[in-house]
Amino acid sequence: MIASAYAVPSVLVFVTSALLILIGALGVISVRNPVHAALCLIMTLFGVAVAFVAQSADFLAAVQIIVYAGAIVVLFLFVIMFLGVDQRAHIHFEPLVGQRAFAGVGVAITVAGLIALMARSHWVTGAVSVSSKLSNGSGNVKELGTAVFTTYLFAFEATSALLVIAVVGAVLLARRERSTTSEEAPQ
Amino acid sequence: MNWLASADPLFVHGVTFAVLVIVVVKVVLAFALLMTSVILMIWFERKLISDMQSRIGPQRWGPFGLLQTLADGLKLMLKEDLIPSEADRTVFKLAPFLVLVPAFVTFGLVPIGGTLTIAGHTVLLEVANPPMGILLLLAMSGISVYGVMLAGWSSGSKYPLLSSVRASAQMISYEAALGMSIVTVVLVTGSLSVHDIVDSQSQGIWHWNLIRLGIVPFVVFVIAITAELNRPPFDVVEAESELVGGFHTEYSSFRFAIFFLAEYMNTITMSAIIVTLFLGGPAGWVPNIAHLRWIFPIVWFLLKTVGFAFCYIWFRASLPRFRYDQLMDLGWKRLIPLSLGWMLIVAGFLVAKGWGFIMAAVVLLSYSVLARAFSLGQTREVGADAVLPIVGQRPLPGQVLREHTDEAGD
Structure with a gap:
């Protein structure tokens, strides 16, 4: 077939x-x-x-x-x-007892299900593709761009906001001001 | 098959035996051209730097010392191939090829001339013209980081490791500015195909992206690509005075030759890419001589590329090396905002003039906010662990990690 x-x-x-x-x-x-x-x-x-x-x-x-x-x-x-x-x-011990057996069962169920x-x-x-054919020879950037900036605009902007929040959070965690560190520092 | 033909007119009549032969000949010719130009480039660099430093340079082998590189290459192949005992053998052997292959693939994208008609087939004078060509360039420059990184790591030695950490940080930092200046070119062309980019600049010097986009993307691109190449003045990756030889310190014999080859190949390819993106590629004045018209674009292309190769050597001879923090400052605080802002302005002007001016105002406003943030960041008092102590007293990353984990354990 x-x-x-x-x-x-x-x-x-x-x-x-x-x-x-x-x-x-x-x-x-x-x-x-x-x-x-x-x-x-x-x-x-x-x-x-x-x-x-x-x-x-x-x-x-x-x-x-x-x-x-x-x-x-x-x-x-x-x-x-x-x-x-x-x-x-070198991991000498298993943090979860019997995780290998559970993993094996999980893999078996997933493969059987598939x-x-x-x-x-x-x-x-x-x-070749389930949806309509995107490529018209000049690449499929135009179609993708139109879809992202019209139909899926909200999802796109939400993703970018999420990424910005992650970056700002990482910077905040990494760079602490003196006022907060002086209380925490043991010396 | 029609999508094949739309990318390359060679495949209009399907894939026949003649087409196959033409493709193979093109690949072999491109390979030969690149190898020959590497030999000439190394000679050119040595001669030119000698001239700039009032020395004579290579002169023994061949006329004007032209065959010096061949002699050096033979010498390298006859040397002993050492692998350090601490090295990760598989990765150590793999790394040189990870540098070499992207260098070849990138050159395959460059159109070195117009079109040529051979036996009824229209042949583009470039190895391939994929529809997302210019993205392939970015992908390959992303992949070539691995060669440098893994070479340094797998050597099992500290200087190469330091060099590979520097290389990865540097190449990732400049990739963003590089990509953004390419985006301006793509915006104004309206296509990702390298052939279309060249075509859109072919109507004369005022249509070259260098002038059409303003000088800024060109300048950003040249600086970023120099940093990607690890060429002076951005060669902190292989700074002899700090890191012995950098990532290839432990390499010898033919494996070292591959690194050397790839470095010069990349220099030539990137000169060619600059010419393709910003100076119209093979565009130029063509006299009306029958049967010889196809030669002139190639000559124009080679002349422009040699001009940029000259510039790289000139940079090396005249500019002092950047300090590592200056390098990062230039990349993150100057080039990325500059290229991003310029991209927005270009996009605005492409929609309408009014939007262009609005965008320019917005960009200027955000630049002033950014400048204020930079000055605040430099004067503000920050936490104890945000400022590194003086170099001599600075603990190694491993020690810092251990201290932190010990604290967490208490």
Whole structure:
């Protein structure tokens, strides 16, 4: 069913991106060294970008790389290097007793649910995108911009306000005035 | 297949064998051009700096010492390839390639000429023209941070680690100003494709983005890209007097050669990107000579690029290195507000003249508020842990962390 719905190149692209995503994601949780885990995360993000390109969402693919791989994971690595946590990542005890067993059960339920959904519903349509085709050759920035600044304007502005609040809060926490610190300081 | 053709006229008749050959030839030619120009660029830099410092410079190998770089490259390949015992071996081997690949990919986006007709196929003189081309440039400059960061970290040595921490902070800081000045170009072009950006500037010198956008985005872009390249005067990442050699201190032999190659490749590519975005790329005066008209855009492009390569070398020879805090001040307090404000003004003028002036007034007002905030921030008394003690008494980040965690434990 799947083979007849897709052309060979798009199947190849899908398999490649899916492998990148899965291997990277498994690496993030299984690798001991935090820097290696961050590298695996970059691999996953690249896989997602490839998947976006395959869905002809070029702009999202580029933004995925610029924002997530180019800035956020760099900041992760920056913090890992700055604090030097990469040498002592030895966890000797489990904070929650029996968490591995619970995790196994949770994974099994999720995977079974996904397989059941895929078997019973009509998700495999063969169409590249479920919504209408965005790309008209000149990229899909115009459509995306129109959607963000008209239909979803409130959500967009709310998100930006949320981010500004987070930044202001971080600055407030990091920089304390003398009047408050002099009372707290033990000397 | 029509979306392929709209990006590149080469694919109008579908992907045939001839088209495939043309694409492969284009890639190989671009690679050869970049490698040759790296060899020439290194020679050019050494010769020019020698001239500016009243020295002779390389002169032994080849005419005018042109083959000196080849000799150096051969020497590097024959040297012993050392990997420090403390190094993270996998990442140590991976890092040079993470620097090299983005340098290549970025050059693939640059149109080095107009179009050429070969056997009925219209060929764009650039490796690829993706619809979100200029975003790919930003993505690649984001990725190239990893090479520098991971090289420094994986060496397992303190100076490279310091260098990589500096590199990541510096490159992230200047990325914002870089992106914002690119956005002004995209706004006025109305397209993200590099080919469209060049096309929109082709009607003469008054249509070049350098003049059309005012000089400000150009200046911001050149400063930010110099910082992204870690070239002097922003080379705190590999400051010899502070950090030995910076992130590539522990590298030797061919791995070091790759870093060296990538650095010069990036310098050339970024000169080419400046020309593409702000100086019309291959635009210029074309005399009406049959069969030779396609050569002149390439010549114009090369001339402009060499001009910027000259500027980079000039910067290196004449400007002292920025201190690290000055570098951060320039990036965050000057360039980012400047490029953001200018972007708003350009956007306003694109809508209507009235909106442009309103935007300019708003931007000026917010600049004065910002200036007041900066002056307040410099004079105001802040908490004890907001001001770092003198360098000699400053505790290392690890110590600070331990103190804080110990306090929390009590």
